[in-house]
Amino acid sequence: MGSPAVTETMVETRRLKKYFSTPKGPLHAVDDVNIFIAKGETLGLVGESGCGKSTLGRVVIRLLEATGGSVLFGDQDIVKFDKNDLRTFRKRAQMVFQDPYSSLNPRLSVEQLIAEPLRIHKVYPNERETSVRIKELMDTVGLAQRLATSFPHELDGGRRQRIGVARALALNPEFIVLDEPVSALDVCIQAQILNLLQDLKDQFQYTYLFITHDLSVVRHISNRIAVMYLGKVIELAHHLEIFENPQHPYTQALLSAIPIPKLDIVRKDRIILEGDVPSPVNPPAGCRFYGRCPSRQADCLEETPELVEIGPNHFLACCHPGAITAQKQPAQ
């Protein structure tokens, strides 16, 4: 894939596959995904529940083992890492989990939770330096020092997620996978955490893979957006390009579903998809979206469309793109 020459690539996946074996056959959670994330950018990964976006995020930092393909981190393939390589890699790539209620051990206090990555990697030789670092991290993520000895069950969701962020930052990683970091939080806390993540990125130049199903969230935080459907990335472009010039019928349908916050209008351009997402176990041949696509044509079933560059930095996997773009006329 023609990555932009000006920026360095942080993470790149090549024909990455992750199948889960089920009694009915292999479940294609991630199938032949080719994406790259440039150093210092935020790649938003959107898709509906079960499309494989969280699986992709976990395979990229090797919380799950890939079935095939490779994940390049810098110039190393992390799929081939042995135990020692992996331990070093863990310091460079971290993850913030979706649910701050279940991703924190209920028996550990805030300081113990934040200290855990530091202790696992024996970053500091003594407790004193560790506790200095814990205080610093708590300041960084906006947790009051008085909470240091509290337990997670005494804190609200926003504060818990700040702990999760502090844990991810503790080892000074370069790359952070954010797996729906705000979807378990209520709306006003969502904004706080998103601002925090944005500020941290500006301050420390992190590279983010931001996984979400919430389009309004991804619009504000991402540089580029990848849309996933049934284990495949079907469109990948600059965030404004995706919102203003979506080419894949699925992306168009997805964007048309964003509610407009006005009472007296009804979206006329709403594209209603018919049918359900097919099962990712033994998915249909050809285009995965065929069964629900409003602009499908007979030859769509002949081969699986590959992700190709159709415009500057705009990648698309569709045989007949742009067929229904004419309908996109925002109702006033």
Add this chain to the structure above:
Amino acid sequence: MVLLRKNSNLYLTLVRLRRNRLAVLGLWIMLILLLTAVFAPLLAPYHYATQNLVDAFEPPSWAHPLGTDDFGRDILSRIIYGAQVSLQVGVFAVSLAMLSGGVLGAIAGYYGGHLDDVIMRFMDVLFAIPQILLAITIAAALGPGLMNLTIAVGIAALPTFARIVRGAVLSIVGQEYIEAARCMGASDAWIIAKHILPNCSAPIIVQGTLRVAQAILAAAALSFLGLGIQPPFPEWGGMLAGSRGYLRDYAYMAVFPGLAIMITIMALNFLGDGLRDAMDPKLKR
């Protein structure tokens, strides 16, 4: 004290345990029993083996509060010394079962797959044999004695612990904070020691308390059958066996050791039930 901080789990457990009167009663009885066992030589009015054939078959009196047995030995003194054996067998057998069964169960639950199958099927085999029969077989094979009795009772209780620990580990392994720890680069040993075991200690402690009662009962049963502690050292089950022949004329010889067994087991069951309720997170506050 980090452990006894106001909102720590241990503190909350103790607060909840204190509200349960039966559990508190059970705790006191066990404390008294423990002190009795430790200070038996000081507390017992007579030596456990001192025979006094002139005073044989004495009913309870001031000189012998619980009477004397067929050799004129003081029953109170024998019950006090017997507490040593019962508690030792109970605690050590359960510790043995908890440790070995716990390790096997934790391995089975954590690694899963074929290892899990092999370990748990072996446990099923042990389960299929009635526990008392299993204990009898082992005790008979090893020969009598405190050590062998403990081993026999411990092995009989092992599969229960393997199963409980495996279940508890399985429920924790799926939690997201285990994945989070792995993501940070934690080793398996770190995850098991820092995350899994502390979070599945509640069912293990509860089961441990309840199993001590069963172990004491099993030890008494084995001694009753002559497979446990050998005379003249007193064991409550052995004392019951000795009084068997005189049940019609000198019932108190059987009643008092029987009461000792009953009270101990009752106390442990109260305590275990209380701990189970106190550690149940659904009943928090």
